[in-house]
Amino acid sequence: MRIEPHLEALAARAIHDALGVEAPAILRPTQDAAHGDYQINGVLGLAKRLKENPRALAEKVAARLAGEEAFAACEIAGPGFVNLRLSDAWIARVLDAALADRARDGVPPVEAPETVVVDFSSPNIAKQMHVGHLRSTILGDAIVRTLRFAGHTVVGDNHLGDWGTQFGLLIVGMREHGSEAALEAAPIVELERVYRLASERAKTDPAFADAARAELAKLQAGDPQNRALWQRFVDVTKSALDVIYDRLGVRFDEWLGESAYDEALPGVVATLLERGIAREDEGAVCVFFGELEGADPKLAKQKVPFIVRKKDGAYLYSTTDIATVLYRAERWRADRALYVVDKRQSGHFAQLFEVVRLLGVSMTLEHVGFGMVLGPDGSPIKTRDGTALTLASLLDEAEERAEVKMVEELGLEPALARELRAAVGIGAVKYADLMQNRTSDYTFDWDKLIAFKGNAGPYVQYMHARCCSVLRKSGEALAAIAGPIALAHEAERALARQLAKLPDVVHAAAASSNPHYVAAHLYDLASRVAVFWEHCPVLDAEPPLRASRLALADLSRRQLARGLGLLGIDAPERM
RNA sequence: GCGCCCGUAGCUCAGUUGGAUAGAGCGUCGGACUUCGAAUCCGCAGGUCGGGGGUUCGAAUCCCUCCGGGCGCGCCA
Numbered sequence: 001m002r003i004e005p006h007l008e009a010l011a012a013r014a015i016h017d018a019l020g021v022e023a024p025a026i027l028r029p030t031q032d033a034a035h036g037d038y039q040i041n042g043v044l045g046l047a048k049r050l051k052e053n054p055r056a057l058a059e060k061v062a063a064r065l066a067g068e069e070a071f072a073a074c075e076i077a078g079p080g081f082v083n084l085r086l087s088d089a090w091i092a093r094v095l096d097a098a099l100a101d102r103a104r105d106g107v108p109p110v111e112a113p114e115t116v117v118v119d120f121s122s123p124n125i126a127k128q129m130h131v132g133h134l135r136s137t138i139l140g141d142a143i144v145r146t147l148r149f150a151g152h153t154v155v156g157d158n159h160l161g162d163w164g165t166q167f168g169l170l171i172v173g174m175r176e177h178g179s180e181a182a183l184e185a186a187p188i189v190e191l192e193r194v195y196r197l198a199s200e201r202a203k204t205d206p207a208f209a210d211a212a213r214a215e216l217a218k219l220q221a222g223d224p225q226n227r228a229l230w231q232r233f234v235d236v237t238k239s240a241l242d243v244i245y246d247r248l249g250v251r252f253d254e255w256l257g258e259s260a261y262d263e264a265l266p267g268v269v270a271t272l273l274e275r276g277i278a279r280e281d282e283g284a285v286c287v288f289f290g291e292l293e294g295a296d297p298k299l300a301k302q303k304v305p306f307i308v309r310k311k312d313g314a315y316l317y318s319t320t321d322i323a324t325v326l327y328r329a330e331r332w333r334a335d336r337a338l339y340v341v342d343k344r345q346s347g348h349f350a351q352l353f354e355v356v357r358l359l360g361v362s363m364t365l366e367h368v369g370f371g372m373v374l375g376p377d378g379s380p381i382k383t384r385d386g387t388a389l390t391l392a393s394l395l396d397e398a399e400e401r402a403e404v405k406m407v408e409e410l411g412l413e414p415a416l417a418r419e420l421r422a423a424v425g426i427g428a429v430k431y432a433d434l435m436q437n438r439t440s441d442y443t444f445d446w447d448k449l450i451a452f453k454g455n456a457g458p459y460v461q462y463m464h465a466r467c468c469s470v471l472r473k474s475g476e477a478l479a480a481i482a483g484p485i486a487l488a489h490e491a492e493r494a495l496a497r498q499l500a501k502l503p504d505v506v507h508a509a510a511a512s513s514n515p516h517y518v519a520a521h522l523y524d525l526a527s528r529v530a531v532f533w534e535h536c537p538v539l540d541a542e543p544p545l546r547a548s549r550l551a552l553a554d555l556s557r558r559q560l561a562r563g564l565g566l567l568g569i570d571a572p573e574r575m
Numbered sequence: 576g577c578g579c580c581c582g583u584a585g586c587u588c589a590g591u592u593g594g595a596u597a598g599a600g601c602g603u604c605g606g607a608c609u610u611c612g613a614a615u616c617c618g619c620a621g622g623u624c625g626g627g628g629g630u631u632c633g634a635a636u637c638c639c640u641c642c643g644g645g646c647g648c649g650c651c652a
Binding site for chain 2: 080316369
């Protein structure tokens with residue numbers, strides 16, 4: 001069960017019964033255990049409103065709550081807080097129920113499930129994935145997993161950049177600079193090389209740029225030859241992407257790239273023109289927010305138009321994005337769509353969402369932005385020779401470093417280290433990214449990343465493995481572990497309080513698209529498990545205590561594995 | 576010029592949307608293994624939350640203003 005809504009409801013009812021008014025309880029976990037486990041802050045604001053003494057009101061609320069079985073103590077403190085200390089017996093019962101709930105570990109599904117589209121990863125065709133794609137892919141995957149576990153219907157969509165200006169350049173570039181042999185041997189490398197050449201040349205060679213535009217127009221008009229070439233580019237890129245996604249353990253429900261919406265684009269522009277939302281300007285079709293009744297004043301002030309058709313008649317990703325929203329609304333009946341995209345694109349999304357709102361779409365659209373990946377010097381991360389670091393080579397290095405470190409620093413047998421290199425190396429990369437608030441820029445540091453101590457992926461994995469180890473040695477069948485849990489030692493009480501928070505943490509993470517809430521919970525949990533090991537022998541304990549401690553160990557194990565799973569990180573049983 | 580974001584311990588970062596004495600990790604220093612796994616644990620030190628105003632019972636959080644940094648801004652995605 002979720003603790004916070006339960007306590008919030010109790011508190012709100014107590015306020016109502018004691019004071020005769022409806023008011024938010026404003027329940028929060030305490031920051032300091034000396035203040036109990038949770039606190040009610042709402043009485044302070046209420047006292048202001050009612051012009052009464054806050055401590056006197058708090059006293060009445062506390063008295064009302066005192067009989068509740070959930071609480072060991074309800075005390076007023078400070079200017080008018082009500083501090084709540086949970087009863088050990090009550091927590092133990094909550095955890096007994098979670099222990100018995102093998103399917104969900106006590107995490108209830110949301111009361112109002114939604115259909116949510118998560119648009120993430122979305123690499124471009126003809127390019128290798130580089131570090132820039134790392135965050136969208138890892139974050140998006142974790143968000144998908146978390147929303148789904150929270151009980152929503154989720155459509156994870158890889159909105160590939162497979163349509164647009166770059167294909168004109170690629171087609172002409174392949175014809176003039178490409179090598180069929182190289183394309184055969186290493187397709188992506190060759191496509192990238194050709195694209196770089198072509199896009200450089202187009203800047204200084206107008207005839208070449210015109211040719212590229214002409215080829216793009218032919219492609220978009222359905223020319224069979226260009227279409228076949230395009231299909232080939234798409235196919236080789238997808239098979240390269242599959243390798244990376246497989247290593248990362250990332251799956252999509254859909255791969256609806258920009259090309260999937262091509263046929264809808266003329267209709268989108270026509271509708272915008274008909275509705276008077278867009279108009280022609282300098283040959284292009286644009287939305288000018290300053291000219292529209294009821295448009296967002298901030299967008300109006302910026303005077304930057306949203307261009308949906310270029311003067312040469314070609315469409316842009318703006319147009320595609322509108323068509324995509326309409327499709328998701330109709331095909332999936334989606335309530336929400338999340339765009340897990342670099343926060344630098346916030347301007348584009350602000351415009352897109354406003355245009356779609358003006359069209360009357362009611363779906364909730366949210367730009368789940370994230371910061372850049374920076375190198376140690378604070379600049380965007382590059383390799384030694386200045387090119388963007390590919391994701392594949394990053395994952396290779398992470399695995400290599402993890403394996404070497406496990407052998408050299410921890411003394412693991414080489415065979416075990418080899419077996420664990422992917423789980424630990426890639427898990428460390430993911431954890432380092434997901435533990436941080438996504439909106440801040442992310443400083444990439446190998447030593448911090450592949451760290452085996454402190455707040456790092458391997459630490460959490462290690463504590464999980466230790467839980468497995470103790471349970472293995474207990475000789476008990478996991479299915480037979482059923483408690484009952486009884487809390488006596490301080491380390492058990494601290495561990496139990498943390499375990500009881502998982503349901504609230506999962507729902508908070510799902511609602512706010514913040515996987516780092518889960519990561520923070522896991523680290524805190526792992527630390528408390530470590531302290532529990534220090535002070536509470538499990539295997540040598542006498543029967544009732546032994547059963548309780550085995551139950552705590554098993555619930556910890558399951559919760560660590562569950563939480564890591566929500567982040568897309570493996571939880572090996574031996575390390 | 577317009578708009579958005581950021582500034583918290585030496586370093587990397589949290590801070591549940593306004594709550595109590597601002598917290599972690601790393602690093603430094605000092606302790607704990609004949610004990611279910613020391614990849615662990617315990618302790619010490621480290622802060623005018625960039626500066627200054629304001630709002631109120633209460634501000635790292637909201638408003639204003641400076642300083643410093645990043646990013647985005649017509650036919651790329």
